[in-house]
Amino acid sequence: MQVGIGISTKNEPSLAIEEAFWQAKIQISSSKPNVCFIFSSPEFASPLLLKKIYPYLLDIPVVGCSTLAIFYNSHIYRHGVLVLLIQMEGVNLSVGVVKEIKKKGSLIAGEELGKELLKNFKSSQRDFAMLFCDGLLDEGSQLLRGLQERLGTSFPIVGGSASDNLRFLKTYLYFNKEILTDSAIALLWGGKLNFSLSFRHGWKPVGKSHTVNEAKGNLIKKIDQKPAVELYQEYFAKDNFELKKDLKLISSLYPLGIYLEGEQEYLLRNIRSIQDDGSLICQGDVPEGSTVKIMIGTKQTCLLATREATEELKENFFSLPYKKKMDLVFSWSSTSRYILLKREAEEELNIIQKILGENIPLIGIYTYGEQAPLKAITYQGKTHFHNQSIVLLAL
Amino acid sequence: MELILNPYNLVLVVAGFIIVVLIVILINNLERTKQLRNEIIQLKRTIDEIDLQSRTLIQTDMELNKIQDELNKKIIALYALHRISRQVSSTLDENKIFSSIENSHLEDMGFEKALAFLWDDKKENFELVLNIGYEDKEIDSIVKRLDKDFYLKLMQEGKTASSISVSEETLIKSICDLFNIYFFVISPILPKEGRKGFLFVGTDDLSKTITQGDEDLINILANQIGQTLDNARLFEKTWLAQQELEKKVEERTKQLSTALEEIQAISKRKSEFISAVSHELRTPLTSIKGYASILLAEKLGNLPLAVKERLEKINRHTDELVNLVNGLLDISRIESGKIAMKFEPYKLSQIINEVLDLMGVQLKEKEIQLTTEISADSEDILVDCEQLKRVFINLIGNAIKFTPSKGKITIKSFSLDHQIQVDITDTGIGIPQDSLQVIFEEFYRVDNPINQQVKGTGLGLSLVKRIIEAHRGKIWVKSKLNEGSTFSFTLPKVI
Numbered sequence: 108m109q110v111g112i113g114i115s116t117k118n119e120p121s122l123a124i125e126e127a128f129w130q131a132k133i134q135i136s137s138s139k140p141n142v143c144f145i146f147s148s149p150e151f152a153s154p155l156l157l158k159k160i161y162p163y164l165l166d167i168p169v170v171g172c173s174t175l176a177i178f179y180n181s182h183i184y185r186h187g188v189l190v191l192l193i194q195m196e197g198v199n200l201s202v203g204v205v206k207e208i209k210k211k212g213s214l215i216a217g218e219e220l221g222k223e224l225l226k227n228f229k230s231s232q233r234d235f236a237m238l239f240c241d242g243l244l245d246e247g248s249q250l251l252r253g254l255q256e257r258l259g260t261s262f263p264i265v266g267g268s269a270s271d272n273l274r275f276l277k278t279y280l281y282f283n284k285e286i287l288t289d290s291a292i293a294l295l296w297g298g299k300l301n302f303s304l305s306f307r308h309g310w311k312p313v314g315k316s317h318t319v320n321e322a323k324g325n326l327i328k329k330i331d332q333k334p335a336v337e338l339y340q341e342y343f344a345k346d347n348f349e350l351k352k353d354l355k356l357i358s359s360l361y362p363l364g365i366y367l368e369g370e371q372e373y374l375l376r377n378i379r380s381i382q383d384d385g386s387l388i389c390q391g392d393v394p395e396g397s398t399v400k401i402m403i404g405t406k407q408t409c410l411l412a413t414r415e416a417t418e419e420l421k422e423n424f425f426s427l428p429y430k431k432k433m434d435l436v437f438s439w440s441s442t443s444r445y446i447l448l449k450r451e452a453e454e455e456l457n458i459i460q461k462i463l464g465e466n467i468p469l470i471g472i473y474t475y476g477e478q479a480p481l482k483a484i485t486y487q488g489k490t491h492f493h494n495q496s497i498v499l500l501a502l
Numbered sequence: 503m504e505l506i507l508n509p510y511n512l513v514l515v516v517a518g519f520i521i522v523v524l525i526v527i528l529i530n531n532l533e534r535t536k537q538l539r540n541e542i543i544q545l546k547r548t549i550d551e552i553d554l555q556s557r558t559l560i561q562t563d564m565e566l567n568k569i570q571d572e573l574n575k576k577i578i579a580l581y582a583l584h585r586i587s588r589q590v591s592s593t594l595d596e597n598k599i600f601s602s603i604e605n606s607h608l609e610d611m612g613f614e615k616a617l618a619f620l621w622d623d624k625k626e627n628f629e630l631v632l633n634i635g636y637e638d639k640e641i642d643s644i645v646k647r648l649d650k651d652f653y654l655k656l657m658q659e660g661k662t663a664s665s666i667s668v669s670e671e672t673l674i675k676s677i678c679d680l681f682n683i684y685f686f687v688i689s690p691i692l693p694k695e696g697r698k699g700f701l702f703v704g705t706d707d708l709s710k711t712i713t714q715g716d717e718d719l720i721n722i723l724a725n726q727i728g729q730t731l732d733n734a735r736l737f738e739k740t741w742l743a744q745q746e747l748e749k750k751v752e753e754r755t756k757q758l759s760t761a762l763e764e765i766q767a768i769s770k771r772k773s774e775f776i777s778a779v780s781h782e783l784r785t786p787l788t789s790i791k792g793y794a795s796i797l798l799a800e801k802l803g804n805l806p807l808a809v810k811e812r813l814e815k816i817n818r819h820t821d822e823l824v825n826l827v828n829g830l831l832d833i834s835r836i837e838s839g840k841i842a843m844k845f846e847p848y849k850l851s852q853i854i855n856e857v858l859d860l861m862g863v864q865l866k867e868k869e870i871q872l873t874t875e876i877s878a879d880s881e882d883i884l885v886d887c888e889q890l891k892r893v894f895i896n897l898i899g900n901a902i903k904f905t906p907s908k909g910k911i912t913i914k915s916f917s918l919d920h921q922i923q924v925d926i927t928d929t930g931i932g933i934p935q936d937s938l939q940v941i942f943e944e945f946y947r948v949d950n951p952i953n954q955q956v957k958g959t960g961l962g963l964s965l966v967k968r969i970i971e972a973h974r975g976k977i978w979v980k981s982k983l984n985e986g987s988t989f990s991f992t993l994p995k996v997i
Contacts, residue, residue: 118604118605150605185606185609186604186605186606272609272614274707313556313559313560314552314553314556314557314560315549315550315552315553315556341557342556342557342560342561343557343560343561343564344557344561353564356564356567356568356571357564360563360564360567361560361564401556401560403559403560403563449570449571449574450574450577450578
């Protein structure tokens with residue numbers, strides 16, 4: 108596998124993409140890449156970005172998204188463009204896209220995406236899927252479920268949702284020549300591929316357990332027989348108005364945690380909005396009858412989780428039967444982690460680099476939701492939609 | 503009464519016993535249930551208490567997070583201000599001052615949009631010099647709707663305005679509407695000289711809050727921009743002045759070079775002219791001299807005394823004229839390199855002695871005491887002997903001429919690195935200071951009583967200088983009126 112990575116912080120999108128692209132291209136010499144990834148800060152989401160390099164790529168799939176910030180090795184770039192070119196031998200790859208998700212419904216859109224992936228895939232061995240979706244989709248879990256319907260419920264899927272500059276106004280996906288919203292892109296990988304996955308969040312439960320009495324999809328109507336919002340009102344001693352005002356912070360730092368029997372970590376759900384009737388809209392589904400807790404994260408627990416996830420990733424990768432060197436580590440990290448860690452956000456990257464070695468390129472994006480199998484150690488756990496998490500993929 | 507134990511009674515007793523036991527168990531169970539219920543209540547209370555503590559913990563955590571967030575924002579903003587200030591002040595190009603402010607700096611300071619305008623006195627309008635976060639069409643609309651009077655007043659008063667410091671709600675609303683934001687800070691840019699203006703920063707994020715600290719930071723930034731504008735303008739002024747000066751120097755140098763070329767051309771023409779004229783003069787002069795000599799020898803018959811006297815005068819003047827012409831010819835030949843110097847090793851004392859032999863009569867006449875001090879290491883020189891003799895003849899001749907009777911002349915030589923230096927010192931009448939610079943020029947004669955009486959060509963020292971220069975040497979003179987003069991020159995040594 109050959110990996111070429113280029114990054115540019117030039118203000119002009121067309122100049123930035125050109126600089127980043129050629130930096131990456133030089134690194135893979137004359138080989139034709141199998142796939143091109145593009146990640147950029149939201150202000151770079153311009154058609155010029157893709158048009159500029161399209162003539163050089165033509166039939167090579169281009170996939171990417173907007174992000175609050177890009178990280179490359181131990182640095183975080185709030186403004187810029189990153190180009191990743193991957194050239195692999197003996198690896199099968201198919202790329203699928205689904206548009207107009209809201210109109211189609213997330214579940215159906217997910218199924219459509221899965222169908223397209225399988226249609227384009229020319230190998231019997233499927234290893235894992237990578238998913239990028241619009242960060243403002245309300246029903247991310249349903250999209251995932253739809254995809255699982257086609258790929259298999261225990262099939263490992265990793266990915267994340269595009270983000271913007273924490274305004275939650277518009278996030279973008281890049282697909283070949285197009286800039287998309289209300290869409291999702293997935294890549295199905297298989298063949299002679301060494302890979303490992305890991306995931307952690309580090310948020311801990313606090314207070315007593317509560318029962319979700321009434322819920323549908325990502326909407327929680329009642330908790331402990333009371334309007335769901337009352338749980339947050341009681342814990343934060345704030346009325347609806349104050350809660351709405353601080354919702355971004357509360358949602359990022361104190362999500363709901365769903366207890367799942369036999370799983371290592373609680374499944375986290377960010378509160379997206381508060382309805383007038385006191386219902387809560389979450390980023391991801393909350394099953395009716397589930398036991399939930401308010402979760403709390405600290406910098407220490409957050410960084411400890413990163414350490415654990417990286418160690419697990421390393422252990423899994425090097426315990427594979429046909430050992431190989433690690434060529435690339437890709438990461439989806441929640442914007443909540445960025446908010447919590449603030450100026451220490453680069454510390455998270457340092458931890459990963461220290462454990463894996465600084466010579467292994469690390470690239471990643473900040474996301475509004477992540478997808479990863481809950482029990483990533485065995486790959487047998489079902490993939491869930493997460494919040495506040497860091498997902499690592501080693502190739 | 504007799505107790506009859508029959509099976510019926512036995513059953514009754516057993517049943518009674520069982521009932522008693524059951525009652526005891528029931529009472530016990532009731533007690534335990536009560537105890538368990540109490541424990542459950544206790545446990546529930548503990549859980550509730552822990553939950554309450556959790557709430558306090560969460561609320562405190564959130565407050566701490568908020569405070570930390572604020573603190574972080576301030577630190578990041580200060581860093582950003584520091585970075586902007588450094589970048590802004592690192593340029594001395596007025597156009598680059600504003601373009602060095604990047605959107606990442608602005609975001610770190612908590613804003614996404616920024617505009618800066620400078621007031622154009624002639625056009626009576628604000629000129630846009632910085633735009634972060636606005637599209638061109640938005641800018642057009644903002645520029646059209648800008649309330650000039652308000653911003654000019656702000657600049658005049660030097661006040662910073664923000665959505666927290668402006669008290670009029672309608673004004674805040676109109677500013678927010680104009681710039682399409684929720685919060686803003688506007689600070690005047692006030693350089694000491696030149697165009698003034700204002701810096702606007704804003705955010706359309708409702709969740710953000712503006713504090714006095716934000717206002718202060720933007721004020722510092724605007725001041726920094728003002729100072730840098732001053733520096734840039736001063737630099738530009740200095741730079742322009744320097745450019746002008748350089749241009750003038752260049753022009754003047756060009757003029758001088760042209761003048762020098764002209765002078766050199768004239769000088770060349772002069773030398774050629776002198777050379778030509780001298781040649782032309784020498785032939786008739788030789789004839790005149792020849793005929794005068796024949797007549798004076800009275801080979802053509804005796805001459806009356808008066809005629810003889812006149813002929814002697816002709817002969818003498820012809821000699822002077824021949825000397826003058828020869829001198830001119832020599833100078834022009836040396837100048838044009840037509841005389842090839844024959845450099846050969848000689849002993850300095852030998853040349854001096856030969857010259858002194860020629861001049862012995864004159865020295866004796868004026869009773870001048872001449873001493874020579876030739877150091878051993880300055881003896882061997884590489885010179886054209888005949889030309890060097892002319893140097894000594896001229897310089898010693900001058901020394902004798904301008905030294906009163908019973909005066910002294912000293913010839914001294916010593917070694918330098920690759921040369922020797924010769925000093926010829928007299929106790930003569932000396933040379934005025936203003937003549938020292940021009941004494942070696944052709945036809946220059948120092949204005950003194952002796953020169954007025956004794957005729958001379960004014961070419962002697964000029965010829966000496968050219969001969970010394972042809973030896974790659976230097977000649978100079980030091981003199982004090984009425985005390986004497988020292989002529990010094992250098993000559994190449996035999997190595």
